[in-house]
Each structure stands twice: as C-alpha cells, then as structure tokens.
Amino acid sequence: MTHVGKEIASQPECWRRALEMDPAGLPETGERVAVIGCGTSLYIAQAYAVLREAAGLGETDAFAASEFPAARRYDRVLAISRSGTTTEVLDALRRTGDSTPTVAVTGDLATPITGAAGTVVDLGFADEQSVVQTRFATTCLALLRGRLGLAPADLPAQAERALRTELPEGAVDAGQFTFLGTGWTIGLANEAALKLREASNAWTESYAAMEYRHGPISITGPNSVVWFFGEPPAGLPAQVRATGATLVASDLDPLADLVRAQRLAVALAEVRGLDPDRPQGLTRSVVLDATPAG
Numbered sequence: 001m002t003h004v005g006k007e008i009a010s011q012p013e014c015w016r017r018a019l020e021m022d023p024a025g026l027p028e029t030g031e032r033v034a035v036i037g038c039g040t041s042l043y044i045a046q047a048y049a050v051l052r053e054a055a056g057l058g059e060t061d062a063f064a065a066s067e068f069p070a071a072r073r074y075d076r077v078l079a080i081s082r083s084g085t086t087t088e089v090l091d092a093l094r095r096t097g098d099s100t101p102t103v104a105v106t107g108d109l110a111t112p113i114t115g116a117a118g119t120v121v122d123l124g125f126a127d128e129q130s131v132v133q134t135r136f137a138t139t140c141l142a143l144l145r146g147r148l149g150l151a152p153a154d155l156p157a158q159a160e161r162a163l164r165t166e167l168p169e170g171a172v173d174a175g176q177f178t179f180l181g182t183g184w185t186i187g188l189a190n191e192a193a194l195k196l197r198e199a200s201n202a203w204t205e206s207y208a209a210m211e212y213r214h215g216p217i218s219i220t221g222p223n224s225v226v227w228f229f230g231e232p233p234a235g236l237p238a239q240v241r242a243t244g245a246t247l248v249a250s251d252l253d254p255l256a257d258l259v260r261a262q263r264l265a266v267a268l269a270e271v272r273g274l275d276p277d278r279p280q281g282l283t284r285s286v287v288l289d290a291t292p293a294g
Helices: 003-009 011-019 038-052 087-095 137-146 155-164 187-202 236-242 254-271
Strands: 034-037 060-064 076-081 100-105 119-122 176-181 204-210 226-227 246-248
Touching: 003 011, 003 254, 011 155, 034 038, 038 060, 038 076, 038 137, 060 204, 076 087, 087 100, 100 137, 100 187, 119 246, 137 155, 155 254, 176 187, 176 236, 187 204, 187 254, 236 246
Parallel strands: 034 060, 034 076, 076 100, 100 119, 176 204, 176 226, 226 246
Antiparallel strands: none
16 A cells, blocks of 8 residues: 555544644634645645634634735734645744744654744644645644534544545546535645645646636536535536536535545546656655755
8 A cells, every 4th residue: 555545544543633632832712813834734724714713713814835924913823834844834934023923733843843933733643654645634634623622523433434435436537626615625625636636647626616606617527526525505516417527525524525535536546557655746845945046
C-alpha cells in the first residue's frame, strides 16, 4: 500500500486523539481571528473560519499566507502548517505585530514554526510521509471543530464508515470532477478537488454550490462526476442529473465524506498508472529561495 493509502486509513484513530485534546493558545470566544495556511492548510482554514463565525464565536477570516494583511488588526492569528517550514506561513507570522498573539498547528515541532509562533499545537501523531496531505489536515479540522463544540461524537466512527463504503459507481472512469459545498463545506470541496489534481492529475473544479449554476455547469456532461459535500441546495440535483453527470451526495458528516474523496484520488491514480506518493511537480513543503533573481 502507498504511504498516502495508509495515512488515509489511519484517520479515524487520529481524529479520536484530536477530539481528546485541549491545547492552549487556540482562539477564544469573541476574539477577532485570522487563520492562514497554504494549499490544503488554506482550505482547512476556510472551513474553520466559516464554522467559527457562523457559530457566533467571533469574526474569523481565512487567508492564503502569502496574502495575509499583516497591518489589519486581529486579536489572534492561527497558522496551519503540517511541515512547519512553509516559507509564506513563516513570513506571515514574522509580519504579525508583537502585540498580536499567534498560534500554529503543526506536525513537526523541530522546525522554524516553533520559533515563529507564540504558541504551538503539536499534531505530530498525524504527521505524514506522503507529499499529498490527508490525515494531518483532517485531524487539524477535527481538533478545531471539537474545540468549537461542533464535532459530532461519532465523527471517528463515520470516518470508519467512509473507509468501508464503496466509491461512487463509475467514478474511476470519469474524465471530469466538480466538488460543491455550502458554508464551511466549500473549503472541503476545494480540498477534494486539490486531492484529485495532486494524486491523479485529474481535471477537477470546486465551487460554492449555487455559484456552480452561474456558468460552471456548462462543462458538465455524461463523463462528469458532481460531488456535493453536505445536503445539496434544493433544485440543483435535478439540474445536475439533466446534464447526464453522476451525482454524488452522502449522509456522512462532510469531513468524513472527504475521506471518500481522498480514496477516489488514490484509486484514480492507480487506474491511470500513477504513483500518488510522487505527485508531479510537488514536494512535501514549499520552501522558497529568497535569493533575488539574477
């Protein structure tokens, strides 16, 4: 089995451990918070930001670390970085004023992020060998949902069910994939699309569900899969089916349903003769060369 396949299968136990944690430094009720990350970590930040703000726990913004407006006032900055070495995340933390508390969730304490953030949350048990992120990201969101009081008690059991459930019929033969979400699950849709692109070079897109009808539906056809995270908006499934596409929706918690999308990414890679542990053009961490060109 590939590294990423093993890491996908280990998620239920990782989530159990995360839901038992009560780490210091995470955002407190009422604080105005910025959450930063890159790639997968950005999409987890997006999901958390919507969950926290929708629950009335404080204004929460999510940013790609490279786009973080460091001059804007926040009560706390939360950084998510599996490797602890991502250049843009470290730069954003350094640009944050000394008066603003910072906290980082990471999979490796022996990295520069430990010195860049005021508080560090250790998710080393969910760190990964694979380039393609799966369990670190989902474990981070399980932890954050748990601290918000928004994680169902059976979330790990739902992940186990997602590991057992058959993949959607015909999905590995499809040529185009669209992932749709609403509210906090838009971040999950973005992450699912990224997983398929990274692991299998698949043609994938992701949108807020109702935005899909404003143009993107035009590329959908019989060779497409349209996957909803959470309950689809009324009327949209019928429009998807009218295109001839395969519609996927589940009664699983959306985070657990993301496990199925991860499995599909690996299955697609195998069908296409690709190694999901060695995605094209990617490395485990993006560390940029600061030397000026020329």
